[in-house]
Amino acid sequence: MSLFSMSWVVLKSLFKVPATVRYPFAQKHYYENTRGKIMFEVNTCIFCGLCQRKCPAGAIMVERKDKKWELDRFKCIICGACVEACPKKCIHMEHTHTKPAVTKEKEKHIHA
Amino acid sequence: MTKRTIIPFGPQHPVLPEPVHLELAVEDGKVVEAIPSVGFIHRGLEKLVEKKDFFDFVFVAERICGICSFIHGMTYCMVIEEIMKLEVPDRAQYLRLVWSELSRLHSHLLWLGLMADAFGFESLFMHCWRLREKILDIIEETTGGRVIFGSCKVGGVRKDISADTLDRIVKVLHEYEREIKEITDVFIADGSVKHRMSGVGVLSKEDAYHLGAVGPTARGSGVDFDMRKLRYGAYKNISFAPVLETAGDCYSRCHVRIRELFQSIDLIDQAARKIPAGPLEIKVSGFPEGEFFARTEQPRGEVIYYAKANGTKFLQRLRVRTPTFANIPALVKILQGCDVADVPVLILTIDPCISCTER
Amino acid sequence: MIEEQKSIGVTPAELVEKVQVLFNDGWRLVQIGCTRLENGLELNYSFDKHYQFFNLKVAVALSNPEVPSISPVYWSAFIYENETQDLFGIKFPGLVLDYKGSFYKTSVKNPFNSCSEQINIKDIKKDLAL
Numbered sequence: 001m002s003l004f005s006m007s008w009v010v011l012k013s014l015f016k017v018p019a020t021v022r023y024p025f026a027q028k029h030y031y032e033n034t035r036g037k038i039m040f041e042v043n044t045c046i047f048c049g050l051c052q053r054k055c056p057a058g059a060i061m062v063e064r065k066d067k068k069w070e071l072d073r074f075k076c077i078i079c080g081a082c083v084e085a086c087p088k089k090c091i092h093m094e095h096t097h098t099k100p101a102v103t104k105e106k107e108k109h110i111h112a
Numbered sequence: 113m114t115k116r117t118i119i120p121f122g123p124q125h126p127v128l129p130e131p132v133h134l135e136l137a138v139e140d141g142k143v144v145e146a147i148p149s150v151g152f153i154h155r156g157l158e159k160l161v162e163k164k165d166f167f168d169f170v171f172v173a174e175r176i177c178g179i180c181s182f183i184h185g186m187t188y189c190m191v192i193e194e195i196m197k198l199e200v201p202d203r204a205q206y207l208r209l210v211w212s213e214l215s216r217l218h219s220h221l222l223w224l225g226l227m228a229d230a231f232g233f234e235s236l237f238m239h240c241w242r243l244r245e246k247i248l249d250i251i252e253e254t255t256g257g258r259v260i261f262g263s264c265k266v267g268g269v270r271k272d273i274s275a276d277t278l279d280r281i282v283k284v285l286h287e288y289e290r291e292i293k294e295i296t297d298v299f300i301a302d303g304s305v306k307h308r309m310s311g312v313g314v315l316s317k318e319d320a321y322h323l324g325a326v327g328p329t330a331r332g333s334g335v336d337f338d339m340r341k342l343r344y345g346a347y348k349n350i351s352f353a354p355v356l357e358t359a360g361d362c363y364s365r366c367h368v369r370i371r372e373l374f375q376s377i378d379l380i381d382q383a384a385r386k387i388p389a390g391p392l393e394i395k396v397s398g399f400p401e402g403e404f405f406a407r408t409e410q411p412r413g414e415v416i417y418y419a420k421a422n423g424t425k426f427l428q429r430l431r432v433r434t435p436t437f438a439n440i441p442a443l444v445k446i447l448q449g450c451d452v453a454d455v456p457v458l459i460l461t462i463d464p465c466i467s468c469t470e471r
Numbered sequence: 472m473i474e475e476q477k478s479i480g481v482t483p484a485e486l487v488e489k490v491q492v493l494f495n496d497g498w499r500l501v502q503i504g505c506t507r508l509e510n511g512l513e514l515n516y517s518f519d520k521h522y523q524f525f526n527l528k529v530a531v532a533l534s535n536p537e538v539p540s541i542s543p544v545y546w547s548a549f550i551y552e553n554e555t556q557d558l559f560g561i562k563f564p565g566l567v568l569d570y571k572g573s574f575y576k577t578s579v580k581n582p583f584n585s586c587s588e589q590i591n592i593k594d595i596k597k598d599l600a601l
Contacts, residue, residue: 002303006233009294009298033256056171077171079262081171150575151574156582159582323547324499324501405524416502418502429506438547
């Protein structure tokens with residue numbers, strides 16, 4: 001029966017580099033595949049509405065006659081279904097996440 | 113005449129990861145009876161099939177639980193593929209196996225940390241979760257999300273892992289085995305840990321079988337039962353034997369999960385050597401019609417998905433029976449006769465995932 | 472096809488007898504589920520032995536939703552039967568541990584028995600005084 005078997009591990013970790021990331025002074029390392037926030041190019045969009053139908057959370061609103069595309073970032077679950085569904089490939093995913101915000105606002109894009 | 117006290121345990125308790133309520137009838141410091149009560153986070157997800165297309169429902173199925181998320185998504189895809197008689201390409205099957213085993217690794221490491229926290233061993237808890245971070249980094253590198261993978265879809269998978277990445281992952285996992293062994297040796301050999309877990313919560317083999325216990329809860333009592341023996345997906349080409357222990361107490365259930373950690377690393381190694389090149393998905397057209405039961409092995413045990421489809425784009429019924437739901441009668445049985453101080457350890461030993469249980 | 476899945480239909484009267492035969496033969500209860508069909512409900516009892524899968528299906532009429540409980544034979548059936556009782560409204564006389572409708576505390580009684588459009592959100596909000 002051994003006791004204090006953890007002491008050696010704890011002592012070693014005193015002298016090692018910390019395993020935690022000193023956020024917000026250091027940033028987390030994002031990978032190429034990381035699913036991050038949605039970016040949208042309004043001038044390529046044809047307002048077909050496929051992204052609105054495929055979104056599982058209902059975060060996208062498309063209005064064809066006003067040429068308006070709206071995204072509620074707080075509802076978005078960054079699943080990437082809209083990126084795959086878009087026929088004109090005007091929705092992209094970045095590698096970083098949306099920064100925290102103070103108010104809940106919907107993002108509006110209107111065709112130029 | 114001894115007085116009987118009723119102690120309410122939960123739903124808020126520092127040791128519980130998710131809310132579950134137990135009424136403990138206590139006499140002389142020993143628990144005589146326990147009545148479980150669930151339903152605090154019932155979201156009615158099974159009813160959402162009436163509103164969401166069967167193809168898009170995989171996003172909801174993945175989010176039934178945060179810990180066992182990938183295998184939920186994969187089993188949902190499997191049940192639809194069996195109803196529609198789709199042949200998923202081999203490369204997609206192997207990738208699904210790699211991600212399932214990574215999911216099992218991170219879930220067992222999470223559980224080891226929570227178990228250490230249940231008997232107050234904070235430094236061991238933190239080190240287990242530090243080990244888990246490496247697995248989450250691998251998962252994020254290959255799928256894009258740390259906890260919700262989002263990589264499975266009906267007909268195949270959404271992302272690929274290149275051969276170099278796969279080789280690198282296997283190499284990293286093998287090197288990591290030494291660090292994992294350092295921490296799990298504390299669970300196996302340390303005197304204070306053994307004192308809290310040996311001989312506590314004994315579940316005999318007959319009880320485990322008749323009460324319907326699944327997963328490591330049953331395998332710790334010697335019931336030879338692992339859904340991966342059904343050889344679904346790529347498991348038919350991989351050599352694998354279920355991990356069994358016979359004592360039936362908390363210590364043997366812990367030992368089963370630790371041995372499964374190393375077994376998962378070995379299964380990923382085998383899959384990486386046998387994975388063929390090829391397409392990642394098969395095109396899905398039409399609507400499903402029929403019914404099927406799909407059973408797979410989650411980290412906590414056997415999960416069963418029943419789907420009934422009637423030829424429209426909405427499924428008629430989806431029923432999910434998760435392993436923790438099947439382990440609750442076993443939990444009620446092992447709580448009878450234990451000390452009050454052992455109750456947190458016993459609840460955690462069945463690995464409760466209440467958000468799965470109540471969907 | 473992953474595995475063969477056999478199922479046979481049973482009436483509520485002969486259910487407990489058939490289940491007792493399976494118990495004596497060493498079958499394990501896997502799950503009890505319920506489906507809402509157009510003209511009634513259908514319960515399915517799933518059993519497993521050495522990775523073989525077997526189902527019993529019981530048709531239940533909406534006018535008299537009562538099925539004898541199998542929890543005297545398989546004690547672990549009580550959680551499945553309580554869940555079915557709360558979500559679908561089927562009664563199981565002989566349940567060993569009956570929560571009497573408070574297993575899942577939903578704001579609408581028997582929510583799975585009706586389709587989503589019939590549940591009126593305004594009524595729920597009025598009941599909860601929101």
